[in-house]
Amino acid sequence: MLDPVSRVRRFNRAVTSAVGALDHSFLGRGRPLGAARVLNAIGHGRSDVAEIRDYLGLDSGLMSRLLRSLEDEGVVETSAHEDDARRRVARLSRTGRREFAAYEALSNKQAEGFLAGHSQAEALLAAMDLIASALTRERIALDEMDPQGDEARYCLGEYYAELGRRFKQGFDVSLSRDPDAKDMRRPRGSFIVAMSDTLPIGCVGLKGTDHGYAEIKRLWVAPSARGLGLGKRLMEAAEDAARTLGIALLRLDTNSALPEAGRLYRSTGWREIPRFNDDPYPDLFFEKQIRS
Amino acid sequence: MLDPVSRVRRFNRAVTSAVGALDHSFLGRGRPLGAARVLNAIGHGRSDVAEIRDYLGLDSGLMSRLLRSLEDEGVVETSAHEDDARRRVARLSRTGRREFAAYEALSNKQAEGFLAGHSQAEALLAAMDLIASALTRERIALDEMDPQGDEARYCLGEYYAELGRRFKQGFDVSLSRDPDAKDMRRPRGSFIVAMSDTLPIGCVGLKGTDHGYAEIKRLWVAPSARGLGLGKRLMEAAEDAARTLGIALLRLDTNSALPEAGRLYRSTGWREIPRFNDDPYPDLFFEKQIRS
DNA sequence: AGATATATCTGACTAAAGTCAGGTATATGC
DNA sequence: GCATATACCTGACTTTAGTCAGATATATCT
Numbered sequence: 001m002l003d004p005v006s007r008v009r010r011f012n013r014a015v016t017s018a019v020g021a022l023d024h025s026f027l028g029r030g031r032p033l034g035a036a037r038v039l040n041a042i043g044h045g046r047s048d049v050a051e052i053r054d055y056l057g058l059d060s061g062l063m064s065r066l067l068r069s070l071e072d073e074g075v076v077e078t079s080a081h082e083d084d085a086r087r088r089v090a091r092l093s094r095t096g097r098r099e100f101a102a103y104e105a106l107s108n109k110q111a112e113g114f115l116a117g118h119s120q121a122e123a124l125l126a127a128m129d130l131i132a133s134a135l136t137r138e139r140i141a142l143d144e145m146d147p148q149g150d151e152a153r154y155c156l157g158e159y160y161a162e163l164g165r166r167f168k169q170g171f172d173v174s175l176s177r178d179p180d181a182k183d184m185r186r187p188r189g190s191f192i193v194a195m196s197d198t199l200p201i202g203c204v205g206l207k208g209t210d211h212g213y214a215e216i217k218r219l220w221v222a223p224s225a226r227g228l229g230l231g232k233r234l235m236e237a238a239e240d241a242a243r244t245l246g247i248a249l250l251r252l253d254t255n256s257a258l259p260e261a262g263r264l265y266r267s268t269g270w271r272e273i274p275r276f277n278d279d280p281y282p283d284l285f286f287e288k289q290i291r292s
Numbered sequence: 293m294l295d296p297v298s299r300v301r302r303f304n305r306a307v308t309s310a311v312g313a314l315d316h317s318f319l320g321r322g323r324p325l326g327a328a329r330v331l332n333a334i335g336h337g338r339s340d341v342a343e344i345r346d347y348l349g350l351d352s353g354l355m356s357r358l359l360r361s362l363e364d365e366g367v368v369e370t371s372a373h374e375d376d377a378r379r380r381v382a383r384l385s386r387t388g389r390r391e392f393a394a395y396e397a398l399s400n401k402q403a404e405g406f407l408a409g410h411s412q413a414e415a416l417l418a419a420m421d422l423i424a425s426a427l428t429r430e431r432i433a434l435d436e437m438d439p440q441g442d443e444a445r446y447c448l449g450e451y452y453a454e455l456g457r458r459f460k461q462g463f464d465v466s467l468s469r470d471p472d473a474k475d476m477r478r479p480r481g482s483f484i485v486a487m488s489d490t491l492p493i494g495c496v497g498l499k500g501t502d503h504g505y506a507e508i509k510r511l512w513v514a515p516s517a518r519g520l521g522l523g524k525r526l527m528e529a530a531e532d533a534a535r536t537l538g539i540a541l542l543r544l545d546t547n548s549a550l551p552e553a554g555r556l557y558r559s560t561g562w563r564e565i566p567r568f569n570d571d572p573y574p575d576l577f578f579e580k581q582i583r584s
Numbered sequence: 585a586g587a588t589a590t591a592t593c594t595g596a597c598t599a600a601a602g603t604c605a606g607g608t609a610t611a612t613g614c
Numbered sequence: 615g616c617a618t619a620t621a622c623c624t625g626a627c628t629t630t631a632g633t634c635a636g637a638t639a640t641a642t643c644t
Contacts, residue, residue, distance in 0.1 A: 088621080
């Protein structure tokens with residue numbers, strides 16, 4: 001009753017029945033599950049018919065009919081795609097939005113029901129984040145984003161909070177050499193966010209300088225996403241970005257209070273160098289020559 | 293992107309697609325999902341047709357037909373129930389066992405795939421245990437069991453291990469007043485195990501004495517099941533058992549290194565009394581008068 | 585022994601999901 | 615401009631799931 005595989009399978013059984021219960025509650029709105037799924041996909045912002053079909057794994061004939069039934073019902077409207085008249089674009093009508101809201105309410109209610117009655121909701125949420133990240137690890141997307149966008153700001157906030165927890169003396173951004181957003185945008189640099197579904201779970205910045213090298217800054221991986229090799233993927237993405245920008249030499253600074261970061265750098269071709277800036281926080285400095 | 297409900301829903305999406313993938317892999321064996329589920333239920337030891345029907349939520353007509361199709365296929369054999377000729381009992385044939393093993397292999401493979409490639413498998417498993425316990429909390433069954441059975445021994449092992457971690461001086465059962473199993477069996481006492489699915493997740497012992505009272509011993513709740521109010525339920529079950537045994541006075545000892553236990557006792561009608569034994573580990577002693 | 589309850593089975597349906605082979609309109613490559 | 619590819623639609627069909635009303639055999643209660 002203890003081996004890892006049976007623990008995973010106990011989890012599977014528990015979760016299968018919970019998922020089934022939600023599906024069942026969806027049927028209560030008088031629409032078959034297939035149609036409900038399409039409506040919800042549209043409600044969640046998927047407008048392109050082919051995209052929905054792909055997301056839900058539907059045959060094109062079936063998709064077409066489901067869409068038609070939703071149109072006949074008056075909850076969905078379709079039109080030709082702006083740039084390509086073969087493609088169709090779907091959106092919710094006014095009543096469609098109302099129906100979608102009702103499904104959302106059902107989903108939210110079951111989510112709340114799950115949390116209610118558990119006195120350690122935060123532990124439960126952390127466990128769910130961990131599992132969701134692990135399950136979707138193949139679909140974690142690394143996207144170049146604006147360093148001042150919502151996703152980036154969220155990651156940086158979490159990053160600073162974590163440094164505050166892990167540095168004995170705490171962490172105050174204003175005392176650190178906070179990189180200028182402009183230096184982490186093309187053409188000087190880059191900022192990459194790892195997205196799992198709709199949740200940012202990691203980031204890294206490539207900061208251009210005028211000294212013949214670029215710096216890696218703000219490498220962060222959400223606690224729930226650790227153990228998936230995401231740090232390494234982010235660093236590789238940053239190096240790729242550097243290559244496309246014609247940068248051949250990278251530097252970074254870090255702190256010995258973050259041993260997993262140091263291990264990552266040492267194991268991926270970085271070599272330690274003397275201090276190259278006067279930031280008060282870092283105590284370790286690395287450099288890597290990258291081949292194009 | 294941070295509120296609890298959307299975190300739960302992200303988890304739901306991740307898990308729904310994983311569950312769907314497993315179902316899909318089951319279809320690869322050329323049998324509809326409904327029939328595959330019945331076959332697997334039988335393989336997992338459910339033999340009574342009514343029990344399977346109840347477990348899978350099937351209509352009796354549908355169940356009958358699925359069973360028939362499995363029989364025609366030669367994977368399942370049925371016979372009348374020994375004690376009640378109306379009921380049917382199903383079991384796997386030789387080829388049925390082979391098919392079941394193939395489904396098991398698929399399930400195990402996906403479970404292993406989930407764990408593989410994650411460098412912190414133990415954290416992942418702990419998270420899954422936590423969620424599985426929370427999801428199945430309505431179905432946690434409290435069963436009176438033999439204090440020397442597998443389930444009880446597993447619980448006690450975990451209990452001792454936890455005391456070893458939490459007591460500064462460690463914990464050695466042989467130094468403690470280890471209750472005689474006989475005293476925790478009817479008619480002198482009782483031993484109750486909380487089962488979630490097939491996993492023991494908590495226990496409590498009621499130990500009869502010759503001094504006009506019984507003792508509560510070995511109250512344990514698995515880390516993954518904390519926060520669900522299981523400790524309280526176990527204590528209530530122990531008190532109920534005491535009532536059926538005609539016991540009116542209960543005592544217990546505990547240690548201040550287990551503050552959550554002390555809180556539970558104080559909030560449920562127990563009052564502190566002076567030391568009533570010479571066990572070296574406890575430093576707190578309680579008593580409760582129970583009404584029948 | 586007779587009334588009633590229970591467990592399963594059968595027949596007759598319906599609804600939902602899924603498959604497949606064309607068909608139409610539009611886009612793209614040369 | 616023509617061949618080819620793409621995106622979606624339609625018709626015809628099959629399979630799976632699920633429902634419901636009896637029928638049959640057996641058990642249980644009084």
